[in-house]
Amino acid sequence: xxxxxxxxxxxIGFIYPNESExxxxxxxxxxxxITGLVAGAFVVSSLHHVFNIKSFAPVxxxxxxxxxxxxxxxxxxxxxxxxxxxxxFNAVITPHWTSAMAAFGYVxxxxxxxxxxxxxFAFREDIVALSKxxxxxxxxxxxxLTLGSDDVSPRALAIDHKIARILSMIGIPxxxxxxxxxxxxxxxxxTREWWSSDLMPxxxxxxxxxxxxxxxxxxYVIASKFxxxxxxxETMRGLLYVLFTAITVVMVIEGLELLEIFYKAREGVETVxxxxxxxxxxxxxxxxxxxxxxxxxTSGLLLYNVxxxxxxxxxxxxxxxxxxxxxxxxxxxxxxxxxxxKTMKGLLTYYPEIFGRESLSVxxxxxxxxxxxxxxxxxxxxxxxxxxEPERKVFDTPKLA
Amino acid sequence: xxxxxxxxxxxxxxxxxxxxxxxxxxxxACTGALTxxxxxIGSALANEPKRGFQQNDKQLAESINNPPDIPEYNWNDHQxxxxxxxxxxxxxxxxxxxxxxxxxxxxxxxxxxxxxxxxTYLEGSNTAIVDSQADPxxxxxxxxxxxxxxxxxxxxxxxxxxxxxxxxxxxxxHPSCVQVCPTGATFKAKDGPVLIDTTYCIGCQYCVQACPYxxxxxxxxxxxxxxxxxxxxxxxxxxxxxxxxxCPTGTRIFGDRxxxxxxxxxxxxxxxxxxxxxxxxxxxxxFYKGTDKEVV
Numbered sequence: 001x002x003x004x005x006x007x008x009x010x011x012i013g014f015i016y017p018n019e020s021e022x023x024x025x026x027x028x029x030x031x032x033x034i035t036g037l038v039a040g041a042f043v044v045s046s047l048h049h050v051f052n053i054k055s056f057a058p059v060x061x062x063x064x065x066x067x068x069x070x071x072x073x074x075x076x077x078x079x080x081x082x083x084x085x086x087x088x089f090n091a092v093i094t095p096h097w098t099s100a101m102a103a104f105g106y107v108x109x110x111x112x113x114x115x116x117x118x119x120x121f122a123f124r125e126d127i128v129a130l131s132k133x134x135x136x137x138x139x140x141x142x143x144x145l146t147l148g149s150d151d152v153s154p155r156a157l158a159i160d161h162k163i164a165r166i167l168s169m170i171g172i173p174x175x176x177x178x179x180x181x182x183x184x185x186x187x188x189x190x191t192r193e194w195w196s197s198d199l200m201p202x203x204x205x206x207x208x209x210x211x212x213x214x215x216x217x218x219x220y221v222i223a224s225k226f227x228x229x230x231x232x233x234e235t236m237r238g239l240l241y242v243l244f245t246a247i248t249v250v251m252v253i254e255g256l257e258l259l260e261i262f263y264k265a266r267e268g269v270e271t272v273x274x275x276x277x278x279x280x281x282x283x284x285x286x287x288x289x290x291x292x293x294x295x296x297x298t299s300g301l302l303l304y305n306v307x308x309x310x311x312x313x314x315x316x317x318x319x320x321x322x323x324x325x326x327x328x329x330x331x332x333x334x335x336x337x338x339x340x341x342k343t344m345k346g347l348l349t350y351y352p353e354i355f356g357r358e359s360l361s362v363x364x365x366x367x368x369x370x371x372x373x374x375x376x377x378x379x380x381x382x383x384x385x386x387x388x389e390p391e392r393k394v395f396d397t398p399k400l401a
Numbered sequence: 402x403x404x405x406x407x408x409x410x411x412x413x414x415x416x417x418x419x420x421x422x423x424x425x426x427x428x429x430a431c432t433g434a435l436t437x438x439x440x441x442i443g444s445a446l447a448n449e450p451k452r453g454f455q456q457n458d459k460q461l462a463e464s465i466n467n468p469p470d471i472p473e474y475n476w477n478d479h480q481x482x483x484x485x486x487x488x489x490x491x492x493x494x495x496x497x498x499x500x501x502x503x504x505x506x507x508x509x510x511x512x513x514x515x516x517x518x519x520x521t522y523l524e525g526s527n528t529a530i531v532d533s534q535a536d537p538x539x540x541x542x543x544x545x546x547x548x549x550x551x552x553x554x555x556x557x558x559x560x561x562x563x564x565x566x567x568x569x570x571x572x573x574x575h576p577s578c579v580q581v582c583p584t585g586a587t588f589k590a591k592d593g594p595v596l597i598d599t600t601y602c603i604g605c606q607y608c609v610q611a612c613p614y615x616x617x618x619x620x621x622x623x624x625x626x627x628x629x630x631x632x633x634x635x636x637x638x639x640x641x642x643x644x645x646x647x648c649p650t651g652t653r654i655f656g657d658r659x660x661x662x663x664x665x666x667x668x669x670x671x672x673x674x675x676x677x678x679x680x681x682x683x684x685x686x687x688f689y690k691g692t693d694k695e696v697v
Contacts, residue, residue, distance in 0.1 A: 014530075014531035014532060016533075017516050017615070018609070018617065018618040020510075020535065023609040023619060083619065083625055083626075087584075087603045088603055090584040095584075098580045098581075099580065099581045189611055190613070191610065338610075345531060
């Protein structure tokens with residue numbers, strides 16, 4: 001009989017017959033993960049652009065590029081997931097406004113445009129300089145990107161900064177809106193006990209900020225090591241403050257969420273307990289283990305006023321742990337919610353596929369692409385504020401031309 | 402071993418008892434009826450992979466492009482509803498079979514537009530053990546996913562009570578699936594049923610998530626959602642839905658609520674009926690008689 005059930009998720013108890021195949025799989029796990037990283041990275045970039053916190057200046061443009069590169073790939077898991085991806089724009093052309101999903105195209109599109117605009121204003125001075133410093137094809141591309149405006153007088157630059165700041169200010173509610181919205185899609189589904197919570201958008205948003213900060217810490221340290229540049233202590237301390245705040249609030253809210261489920265103890269609460277002890281046990285252990293690790297490390301770093309190389313090492317570990325913890329949290333929410341049957345009398349155990357359209361290999365590819373794109377983007381628009389020298393030959397332009 | 406299996410095992414007694422004999426008799430009665438049709442489906446599927454369709458893609462395209470003209474039907478004149486008298490259901494599953502054949506539903510145990518659940522209270526137990534035809538043990542016992550039959554797993558235990566609950570789409574007044582559809586591909590018809598425009602569905606499965614009753618499924622081959630539509634192609638021509646038509650015991654009652662003398666209007670009027678999961682706020686249009694606290 002094994003062959004008959006090869007396509008079916010094993011289950012215990014009673015589930016509705018149509019529930020055997022999970023509607024949303026690992027692609028929908030990384031979708032909120034990626035948008036979360038975008039939101040978090042953007043918030044960090046705004047700390048400098050909007051609130052003018054100087055310690056974030058070294059990473060603020062890099063954070064902006066990070067947000068942009070991840071945002072470009074945010075919709076791709078959804079496209080891979082759709083049964084009819086060629087019809088994806090039906091939701092944009094004829095949105096059905098009662099659907100929490102209908103506005104996604106608009107929200108994501110708006111946010112992507114905003115990121116592109118802000119990036120342009122933040123990098124315009126460099127683009128103009130690069131268009132003059134580079135020759136051949138690359139020089140032409142930079143020339144086009146200036147959009148004919150090569151005015152880099154102090155007055156023009158002041159206007160640039162002002163516009164970038166305004167865009168960044170719009171961007172904060174937009175980033176929070178985009179991610180809170182993702183949380184709403186889950187939290188508003190009354191059919192799933194594990195999702196149906198008013199705290200869901202808040203949890204999504206706060207963990208997003210945490211994971212984004214974690215990502216920036218990791219990328220900043222790696223990039224600095226590769227570029228053999230010193231890691232600014234003040235920046236690391238700044239990122240430490242944000243990470244500590246994020247993990248504290250996230251853990252409290254997530255704890256409250258669990259407490260509410262068990263304190264309310266509505267019908268089927270034993271099944272929720274069985275879900276945590278069963279199918280998502282590993283995921284929950286990773287999520288809470290990593291969270292505790294991040295909390296302990298960041299608290300220790302603050303308490304002992306750590307600076308220098310030790311700060312870099314420990315904060316790097318904490319940042320990485322935060323990213324892993326939030327990824328586990330996304331899995332626990334998205335997959336866990338569906339492993340708990342709508343009957344509240346049964347549990348499924350989901351095993352992801354390795355190959356295929358909705359598989360781990362596709363997830364790995366989609367997860368890798370933003371990093372690769374970011375690497376290209378930092379080559380194209382150096383975000384670290386170095387002096388632009390003519391013909392540094394990032395790409396071998398004469399050959400290309 | 403599942404929790405339910407453990408519950409059964411702990412209840413094992415050497416001989417079957419009277420509470421169960423009735424069930425066994427009913428099971429035996431419908432087995433005969435099932436053998437013929439089950440075999441028919443089985444042979445039709447012999448050359449097919451796991452997911453077969455009675456209606457091929459060409460026929461589907463034809464039915465979409467040239468829908469039959471029904472001039473005398475006005476959907477403003479009707480308000481369809483279904484009544485389910487669970488006390489009559491014998492669990493023969495001919496409704497499932499008829500539905501699969503009528504609507505070209507995928508021929509495996511995990512895509513259904515209608516199904517039947519079996520609720521069993523073992524002696525002294527306060528909670529029911531539930532299974533449906535899709536339960537692996539039932540499929541194993543029947544020998545294939547398209548032989549619709551419940552197994553005889555309770556023959557050696559004492560049973561306090563047992564009953565069947567047929568399920569199908571509730572065609573809710575406030576359907577969650579319609580609410581969440583991002584494109585409007587699924588919509589509520591004026592006469593009640595919730596329909597899907599499969600040429601417009603993007604296959605996001607949000608509706609599958611949102612249905613509190615698990616009535617929707619996803620057709621991986623066609624990349625779109627599927628659901629029971631109370632055989633809309635039949636009811637608009639004055640026929641009964643296939644599951645109602647084949648039910649040998651009159652468990653399923655179909656009719657027009659606008660007509661006070663229709664079978665379903667009389668059923669609702671003359672019985673204490675209830676709906677499933679009323680707390681969801683969906684206002685279902687399938688009315689159950691004789692369900693139990695354990696029914697989900």
